Amino acid sequence: MSDKMYLYPLWVRIWHGFNALFFLVLLISGISMQYADLKYSFLPFDWAVLSHNISGVGITLAYLFFLVGFVLSDNKRHYKIEVKGLCGRLIRQMQYYLFGIFKGEGSPFPVTAESKFNPLQQTTYVAVLFVLYPMLILTGFPLMFPEIIIDNFFGIGGTLLTALLHSAVGFLSSLFLVIHIYFATIGSTPTSNFKSIINGYHERH
Amino acid sequence: MVKLTKSLVCLLLLSVLIVHARATDGADNSQCLQCHGQVFYEYHNEWTDQVDRKPLNPFHYIDSVKMKSSVHKMFACIDCHSMDYQTFPHSGELRLEEKYQCMDCHGGDETYAHFNFEGIESAFQESVHYKSSDERFNCWMCHDPHGYELALRQDKPIVEVVTLSNKMCTSCHDNKFKYGLLSHDDPVDIAATHAWLPNREQHFNKVRCIDCHTKVDADLLISHNILPKEQALRNCVDCHSANSVLMESLYAHRAKESRAKSGFFNAVVLNEGYIIGANRNKTLNTISVILFGMLLVGLLVHAVLRMIFSKNK
Ligand code: HEM
Numbered sequence: 001m002s003d004k005m006y007l008y009p010l011w012v013r014i015w016h017g018f019n020a021l022f023f024l025v026l027l028i029s030g031i032s033m034q035y036a037d038l039k040y041s042f043l044p045f046d047w048a049v050l051s052h053n054i055s056g057v058g059i060t061l062a063y064l065f066f067l068v069g070f071v072l073s074d075n076k077r078h079y080k081i082e083v084k085g086l087c088g089r090l091i092r093q094m095q096y097y098l099f100g101i102f103k104g105e106g107s108p109f110p111v112t113a114e115s116k117f118n119p120l121q122q123t124t125y126v127a128v129l130f131v132l133y134p135m136l137i138l139t140g141f142p143l144m145f146p147e148i149i150i151d152n153f154f155g156i157g158g159t160l161l162t163a164l165l166h167s168a169v170g171f172l173s174s175l176f177l178v179i180h181i182y183f184a185t186i187g188s189t190p191t192s193n194f195k196s197i198i199n200g201y202h203e204r205h
Numbered sequence: 206m207v208k209l210t211k212s213l214v215c216l217l218l219l220s221v222l223i224v225h226a227r228a229t230d231g232a233d234n235s236q237c238l239q240c241h242g243q244v245f246y247e248y249h250n251e252w253t254d255q256v257d258r259k260p261l262n263p264f265h266y267i268d269s270v271k272m273k274s275s276v277h278k279m280f281a282c283i284d285c286h287s288m289d290y291q292t293f294p295h296s297g298e299l300r301l302e303e304k305y306q307c308m309d310c311h312g313g314d315e316t317y318a319h320f321n322f323e324g325i326e327s328a329f330q331e332s333v334h335y336k337s338s339d340e341r342f343n344c345w346m347c348h349d350p351h352g353y354e355l356a357l358r359q360d361k362p363i364v365e366v367v368t369l370s371n372k373m374c375t376s377c378h379d380n381k382f383k384y385g386l387l388s389h390d391d392p393v394d395i396a397a398t399h400a401w402l403p404n405r406e407q408h409f410n411k412v413r414c415i416d417c418h419t420k421v422d423a424d425l426l427i428s429h430n431i432l433p434k435e436q437a438l439r440n441c442v443d444c445h446s447a448n449s450v451l452m453e454s455l456y457a458h459r460a461k462e463s464r465a466k467s468g469f470f471n472a473v474v475l476n477e478g479y480i481i482g483a484n485r486n487k488t489l490n491t492i493s494v495i496l497f498g499m500l501l502v503g504l505l506v507h508a509v510l511r512m513i514f515s516k517n518k
Contacts, residue, residue, distance in 0.1 A: 036482030045441035
């Protein structure tokens with residue numbers, strides 16, 4: 001055990017807590033609606049609709065809070081992707097996860113106060129926060145107020161199209177979540193990263 | 206014997222009417238409509254020798270445009286009402302006149318066998334309306350004699366089918382004067398009693414009242430047995446699932462006619478709507494389950510390898 005670095009400011013941790021909670025509710029209720037069935041259902045359908053609506057609004061508010069924090073604080077420096085040589089760095093990080101990690105090598109991009117994410121983390125966070133989330137929100141709200149959706153979009157039902165997009169993006173986000181949680185167990189100990197996102201301090205190897 | 210003469214009269218009337226219809230495509234009702242098609246009516250008062258102008262009782266108003274699209278558009282007013290209405294003021298006794306009922310004309314008629322009027326009548330006689338009104342409730346109370354048109358059977362767009370059918374119910378349940386003909390209570394507020402239904406307006410535009418308030422009846426295109434409210438459909442999954450009950454009611458007609466091949470459950474709905482839970486795409490579902498499974502297996506293998514290698518060190 002050695003020195004600790006304060007990497008996750010309070011507002012990030014607060015956002016992250018709410019975000020994770022709402023996301024889990026959305027995921028469970030979303031799957032439950034998609035696979036609604038007379039005999040077996042995750043959640044009763046009306047509960048699923050209600051909790052999905054509430055946490056959908058909740059996660060949107062949390063997201064707006066994150067955007068404000070993003071703009072106002074200097075946490076955004078961790079999200080600036082250096083495009084030059086990105087491919088090479090992504091490959092190095094993948095090689096580490098596929099081989100290096102088993103040989104006991106150190107991470108090729110160790111966590112520093114200046115850059116807390118490795119290139120893979122960085123790109124997936126940016127992709128999820130600035131591509132998937134806006135798409136989820138932009139398709140989710142029309143489904144909550146379906147009367148605003150155009151009935152027919154080049155021969156395909158507008159609601160159908162919106163719903164297909166919404167569930168596809170939701171599915172991708174659920175893949176992200178599983179990967180995200182799994183890779184969070186790769187720290188100095190399997191639980192240390194989880195402690196970090198709660199107390200803010202990163203433990204070094 | 207009385208019944209036989211009545212039927213004979215009806216048969217005669219019918220044949221005359223049908224010939225009449227083929228010839229004119231809609232009767233000339235202008236004499237009656239100059240009063241009954243207006244908000245105000247005028248007549249020459251013989252006692253004062255003046256023209257009187259009066260507001261027409263809105264319940265006596267007849268929408269001539271709606272009448273032209275109704276199934277009985279070819280009828281003249283006096284085919285159903287007494288000839289004596291041609292004089293004004295109408296004789297007071299006329300209001301005692303007995304009205305024709307659907308079965309007087311359509312009962313036992315082969316031409317209309319596919320509608321199964323007899324089946325409809327007996328289902329109707331089981332309904333809460335008939336039973337709780339001392340049999341005063343009749344078919345005309347839903348089927349506007351001056352505007353009823355076929356909806357579902359005519360393959361009108363679903364939204365139109367739903368609007369036409371639901372208006373039959375709301376014309377009374379949202380109107381304390383019509384409702385008051387049958388009950389001493391005011392009608393309960395339909396929006397309030399259905400507040401438990403999310404997106405209520407959307408639902409009322411896309412499903413019929415009878416889809417929840419009747420049970421599917423295989424012999425009838427339109428179930429007519431309105432059940433007590435305790436037996437109404439409340440379970441969302443009855444509609445929002447792969448085996449949606451709507452496929453046997455609102456969409457039954459379409460489902461039978463187009464067995465279109467498509468990767469979706471209940472694909473017929475998709476031309477005009479989308480029902481969560483009932484319109485899943487089979488291919489996308491399979492792909493997503495496979496991808497998710499592969500990811501889990503991959504991560505599991507990675508985790509196991511990590512454990513083995515960390516022990517070996
Ligand atoms: C139960 C669910 C979740 C758990 C247990 C969890 C866990 C963690 C942990 C341990 C960290 C710190 C380590 C790291 O930076 O990788 C972290 C950070 C992060 N997580 Fe999650 N997470 C969850 C859900 C989510 C979701 C749904 C998102 C969606 C966007 C998300 C986005 C992020 C981001 C952007 C960071 C970095 C925050 C920053 O420092 O700026 N997490 N999470």
